[in-house]
Amino acid sequence: MSGGVEWALHCCVVLTSVREPVPAARLAQLHDVSPSYLAKQLQALSRAGLVRSVQGKAGGYVLTRSPELISVLDVVEAVDGPGPAFVCTEIRRRGPLAASPESCTAPCAVKRAMAGAEAAWRDALRSVSVADLARDVTSDYGPGTLAGISAWLGAAEA
Amino acid sequence: MSGGVEWALHCCVVLTSVREPVPAARLAQLHDVSPSYLAKQLQALSRAGLVRSVQGKAGGYVLTRSPELISVLDVVEAVDGPGPAFVCTEIRRRGPLAASPESCTAPCAVKRAMAGAEAAWRDALRSVSVADLARDVTSDYGPGTLAGISAWLGAAEA
DNA sequence: GGAGATCTACTCGGATAGGTCCTGTCCGAGTGGGCGGGG
DNA sequence: CCCCGCCCACTCGGACAGGACCTATCCGAGTAGATCTCC
Secondary structure, eight states: OOOHHHHHHHHHHHHOOOOSOOOOOHHHHHHHOOOHHHHHHHHHHHTTEEEEEEETOOOEEESSSGGGOHHHHHHHHHOOSSSSSSEEEEEGSTTOOOOOGGGGSSSOHHHHHHHHHHHHHHHHHOOOBHHHHHHHHHHOOOTTTHHHHEEEEEEEHO | OTTHHHHHHHHHHHHHOSSSOOOOOHHHHTTTTTTHHHHHHHHHHHHTTSEEEEEEOEEEEEEESSSOOOOOHHHHHHOSSOOOOOOOOOOGSSSSSOOGGGGSSSSOOHHHHHHHHHHHHHHHHHTBHHHHHHHHHHHHHHHHHHHHHHHHSSSSSS
16 A cells, blocks of 8 residues: 555644645644655645645645545545456456356355455545544543644744 | 566366366466466465475475465465555645644554545455356356366377 | 484575656646737 | 835746656575386
């Protein structure tokens, strides 16, 4: 799993607390990570339509919709790609005892098992929204946490 | 996810139908895959204790226990490693607004969400055994399928 | 004919190159705001 | 004083190297069976 997923999720949580666009560089120094690489992750979020990028002097990134409507799965798929982690290479059709093509209408048992597990994983990620994460943050570190971050983002320099 | 997982699972299913040791090279030509690389996967299974390797002229690999007691998760962890796919780098403790160490007793919200999803994934894989896969194979391609494979494995040459 | 030692051939196991994707970085295109000039 | 045009600085976006992990491969250590010899 790509490590940039973590960065993207934290950025989404942070973006929950602001309505003004936040530049990628500012998010990077907030998290103390590579600005250029974080920019790449945010571009992925932008391509997926989760955030809206505004250019110009006061530009940056803003969430396109309410945090309740953004699931963790959305972010993960945007950064890591929507494709499944397990790819079936159809081994059953190869070799001297290959299964006949008319027997292969349904996916093989191995693929079914892996697909079911990935479906459970996706369901779990889909059931958690960015708003839920933000709520957990407030309950973990206190109500003023996100407000403080929002104020720091708006301030001039660190 | 490592592609070798698929090979290992199919090999385990095949090994369900035999009691004699099967060489890695024979499993490789049955599946029409690279013998050397398949050997590496089987070595991983051996290290994990899922299969027993016997050397010598009639050597090969055999399952160490009943297929009902081998879960798909066991195979996946043996090949891909037991570590979780998502690794939390503790971003919250970095940057100018880093969370205080005494606030970080519990894992952060992002890590909790990802860990929960991976737990669901693992549970799904744990609930499926290699015996279940073999049963699905018989119901998919007919009762004689595994018997035919077993006979082919015992035959001299292809 | 039977038993023993040897010998061979076959097996696994780990150490070794190559390829592909993730990680990290850079610079150019585009755009909104700020400033100066004019009415 | 207000409006317009220009300029600039700041932003994103995609194209470019470096590194790590997965993929693929090879050869050596070890062992079980088969063979040959001797009794």
